[in-house]
Amino acid sequence: xxxxxxxxxxxxxxxxxxxxxxxxxxxxxxxxxxxxxxxxxxxxxxxxxxxxxxxxxxxxxxxxxxxxxxxxxxxxxxxxxxxxxxxxxxxxxxxxx
Amino acid sequence: xxxxxxxxxxxxxxxxxxxxxxxxxxxxxxxxxxxxxxxxxxxxxxxxxxxxxxxxxxxxxxxxxxxxxxxxxxxxxxxxxxxxxxxxxxxxxxxxxxxxxxxxxxxxxxxxxxxxxxxxxxxxxxxxxxxxxxxxxxxxxxxxxxxxxxxxxxxxxxxxxxxxxxxxxxxxxxxxxxxxxxxxxxxxxxxxxxxxxxxxxxxxxxxxxxxxxxxxxxxxxxxxxxxxxxxxxxxxxxxxxxxxxxxxxxxxxxxxxxxxxxxxxxxxxxxxxxxxxxxxxxxxxxxxxxxxxxxxxxxxxxxxxxxxxxxxxxxxxxxxxxxxxxxxxxxxxxxxxxxxxxxxxxxxxxxxxxxxxxxxxxxxxxxxxxxxxxxxxxxxxxxxxxxxxxxxxxxxxxxxxxxxxxxxxxxxxxxxxxxxxxxxxxxxxxxxxxxxxxxxxxxxxxxxxxxxxxxxxxxxxxxxxxxxxxxxxxxxxxxxxxxxxxxxxxxxxxxxxxxxxxxxxxxxxxxxxxxxxxxxxxxxxxxxxxxxxxxxxxxxxxxxxxxxxxxxxxxxxxxxxxxxxxxxxxxxxxxxxxxxxxxxxxxxxxxxxxxxxxxxxxxxxxxxxxxxxxxxxxxxxxxxxxxxxxxxxxxxxxxxxxxxxx
Numbered sequence: 254x255x256x257x258x259x260x261x262x263x264x265x266x267x268x269x270x271x272x273x274x275x276x277x278x279x280x281x282x283x284x285x286x287x288x289x290x291x292x293x294x295x296x297x298x299x300x301x302x303x304x305x306x307x308x309x310x311x312x313x314x315x316x317x318x319x320x321x322x323x324x325x326x327x328x329x330x331x332x333x334x335x336x337x338x339x340x341x342x343x344x345x346x347x348x349x350x
Numbered sequence: 351x352x353x354x355x356x357x358x359x360x361x362x363x364x365x366x367x368x369x370x371x372x373x374x375x376x377x378x379x380x381x382x383x384x385x386x387x388x389x390x391x392x393x394x395x396x397x398x399x400x401x402x403x404x405x406x407x408x409x410x411x412x413x414x415x416x417x418x419x420x421x422x423x424x425x426x427x428x429x430x431x432x433x434x435x436x437x438x439x440x441x442x443x444x445x446x447x448x449x450x451x452x453x454x455x456x457x458x459x460x461x462x463x464x465x466x467x468x469x470x471x472x473x474x475x476x477x478x479x480x481x482x483x484x485x486x487x488x489x490x491x492x493x494x495x496x497x498x499x500x501x502x503x504x505x506x507x508x509x510x511x512x513x514x515x516x517x518x519x520x521x522x523x524x525x526x527x528x529x530x531x532x533x534x535x536x537x538x539x540x541x542x543x544x545x546x547x548x549x550x551x552x553x554x555x556x557x558x559x560x561x562x563x564x565x566x567x568x569x570x571x572x573x574x575x576x577x578x579x580x581x582x583x584x585x586x587x588x589x590x591x592x593x594x595x596x597x598x599x600x601x602x603x604x605x606x607x608x609x610x611x612x613x614x615x616x617x618x619x620x621x622x623x624x625x626x627x628x629x630x631x632x633x634x635x636x637x638x639x640x641x642x643x644x645x646x647x648x649x650x651x652x653x654x655x656x657x658x659x660x661x662x663x664x665x666x667x668x669x670x671x672x673x674x675x676x677x678x679x680x681x682x683x684x685x686x687x688x689x690x691x692x693x694x695x696x697x698x699x700x701x702x703x704x705x706x707x708x709x710x711x712x713x714x715x716x717x718x719x720x721x722x723x724x725x726x727x728x729x730x731x732x733x734x735x736x737x738x739x740x741x742x743x744x745x746x747x748x749x750x751x752x753x754x755x756x757x758x759x760x761x762x763x764x765x766x767x768x769x770x771x772x773x774x775x776x777x778x779x780x781x782x783x784x785x786x787x788x789x790x791x792x793x794x795x796x797x798x799x800x801x802x803x804x805x806x807x808x809x810x811x812x813x814x815x816x817x818x819x820x821x822x823x824x825x826x827x828x829x830x831x832x833x834x835x836x837x838x839x840x841x842x843x844x845x846x847x848x849x850x851x852x853x854x855x856x857x858x859x860x861x862x863x864x865x866x867x868x869x870x871x872x873x874x875x876x877x878x879x880x881x882x883x884x885x886x887x888x889x890x891x892x893x894x895x896x897x898x899x900x901x902x903x904x905x906x907x908x909x910x911x912x913x914x915x916x917x918x919x920x921x922x923x924x925x926x927x928x929x930x931x932x933x934x935x936x937x938x939x940x941x942x943x944x945x946x947x948x949x950x951x952x953x954x955x956x957x958x959x960x961x962x963x964x965x966x967x968x969x970x971x972x973x974x975x976x977x978x979x980x981x982x983x984x985x986x987x988x989x990x991x992x993x994x995x996x
Contacts, residue, residue, distance in 0.1 A: 261354055266588040269352075289410025289419060290599050291534070291559060291915060294366045296351065304356055304363075307915070309587035312597050313633070315742020316414035319514075328750075329742055335593060337632050338761040339753055342654075342719050348758070350751045 267332035270311035273302035277326035284317035370563035378568040379405035380835040384537045385575035387416025389808025389824035391520035393573045396828025398527035409536045422513025422817040423737035428464040433507040437461035447687040449946030450982045453813040458988040460822040467822045475519035477512035488724035503674045505682035534559045539851040540611040545844030548612030550802040552841040555851045562914035570835035573805045576604025578783030579929035583878045585871040589629025606925035614800045614969040617812045618789035618936035622948040624781035625773040634770045636744040638716025638762035643733040646673035648717045651710040662693035715759035730755040778883030787813045795995035797827040858920045863910030867919040887953040891938045939977040940966045
């Protein structure tokens with residue numbers, strides 16, 4: 254394996270409150286300016302999705318997703334320890350977020 | 351590209367906004383509204399309509415910020431033409447429930463003015479009734495007005511609303527009226543006449559959250575709409591994630607600023623264990639339950655056996671309709687109360703014992719599939735969907751993951767750890783501001799404090815709560831502030847006071863340090879858990895004071911911020927510290943226990959002795975903390991005083 258290995262610190266927990274689709278996102282940064290906690294900064298590469306600089310500060314209000322003009326460009330991603338479950342009544346099958 | 355990729359490909363990025371530490375900007379106004387949430391927007395609109403030149407300052411982005419930014423499902427406790435409930439009764443049931451510890455002034459203002467406020471919301475573009483006829487024929491709908499009601503379908507005084515439409519409409523109206531909105535500014539201090547504590551307010555200071563620039567506001571009147579304090583007993587970004595009930599950046603900035611300016615406060619000693627405050631909680635409204643937003647949903651156990659609902663006498667109900675109408679002889683029901691007179695039906699409260707006996711099998715689920723279609727669609731679609739923090743995080747996210755309310759039973763976390771509202775929590779993980787009523791500035795019938803020209807509205811008010819209350823009090827305080835401003839002038843800012851504030855706010859960026867804001871917050875919360883937790887006595891509270899002062903003197907100077915965003919986060923935590931110190935002062939001053947305040951003094955164990963049924967007040971005077979008191983009903987006759995002052 255020739256992959257370069259770097260001295261990164263641990264990612265924050267939760268680490269990824271928002272998932273961007275590079276195909277759908279145009280880097281308009283409306284979401285960056287909607288966020289009341291200001292967790293994002295614009296990407297230094299114009300047209301790219303923003304950088305979530307402070308992921309652990311996200312309040313998960315979804316305002317960024319609501320105001321995004323391109324459906325599917327951002328998805329809210331719940332922390333792994335906070336994904337609610339449900340059961341299908343007819344079959345008894347279990348599902349989760 | 352995530353952070354790691356960015357650093358590898360582009361190197362460590364410079365701060366993307368111009369850095370303007372120390373650079374000053376000056377702005378003046380007739381009425382300065384601090385906080386751009388529901389109360390702030392209503393105050394700004396009202397003051398502008400009153401002819402004032404209005405400036406509104408918001409730490410985030412007004413369009414969707416604050417607790418009500420992304421929606422609201424219910425406009426509570428609002429007497430209106432469809433209902434026989436009076437304004438006095440609307441205050442009375444809350445007062446009974448809280449043992450008299452309610453803000454009679456602000457709650458009565460809300461009871462009298464909420465309905466006209468709601469109609470104005472509609473004029474601005476908010477959706478307040480079932481204009482699409484989606485619920486024609488439903489028992490909670492009034493056919494003539496198309497209003498939808500919640501909790502008590504007969505008394506019709508809690509409205510179901512499409513609150514996700516409200517904030518954007520308020521924002522638009524602010525702009526239309528010429529309100530100057532300054533987003534991304536954290537208000538940091540109040541400026542007073544001569545720079546003296548307790549004197550008339552003349553303006554405020556702020557810093558830009560992205561550039562760190564310093565802003566000086568000069569104004570004739572100020573409205574504090576900065577909500578409450580939180581994070582005093584519990585803080586963790588790792589644990590809490592999505593479960594944080596209020597926006598995490600609501601840190602008590604308004605309270606700390608007002609305290610430093612000499613404002614008198616009351617009820618800072620109240621607190622309760624907070625299920626939202628724990629790290630075990632799931633998304634609010636996003637679990638199977640039968641409370642609040644989810645009333646009157648059926649709960650079932652793992653085998654589909656229904657968990658009975660009982661009336662206020664503990665008798666099992668036989669029909670769904672009984673869940674949402676008063677009992678024989680009961681005039682109306684409160685949204686939530688333990689007082690018999692206004693108590694609502696609810697699912698059995700001895701579920702845990704009956705689970706242990708084997709009568710019900712865990713886990714419990716909310717059964718929307720078994721509800722009539724109109725209930726299912728109103729709970730999952732109007733309530734969950736329009737309530738704040740539900741449209742995307744719950745309604746859309748669960749839908750995208752395949753949840754279907756017609757087919758699926760949503761997991762309840764009752765007894766499993768994780769129920770946001772009823773989950774058992776450690777008794778020292780408490781909150782005042784996150785959920786329920788909290789302490790705040792003492793106000794008069796103008797909603798003005800002892801600092802002349804400083805008004806308060808919304809959740810910043812002591813012993814009050816709710817979106818409609820924020821709207822109604824914001825509207826009231828705005829018009830009062832405009833009236834005051836029309837007879838006032840802009841006064842000189844004290845150079846000394848400005849200089850001191852400027853030094854204070856920039857300290858964390860000037861120095862090198864080894865601590866950051868998160869660790870400092872958690873240190874404060876540890877002191878509060880141990881010394882101001884479930885058990886209190888003089889000795890514990892004094893030790894708690896010593897250790898908070900120690901944090902202030904020894905650790906605060908080591909907290910540093912390496913960019914404007916972190917500077918804001920750091921200043922917020924210093925405000926958390928100030929509010930925590932206020933809590934200790936108030937706790938020491940109340941020398942009696944109180945069931946209503948969930949306040950247990952081991953050295954004064956008698957619960958609610960009559961001589962302590964009053965408001966305990968605290969404020970800074972001549973550099974010292976002065977304690978005082980007010981009669982429990984210091985506002986006098988509600989109707990009479992409201993009519994005289996409005």
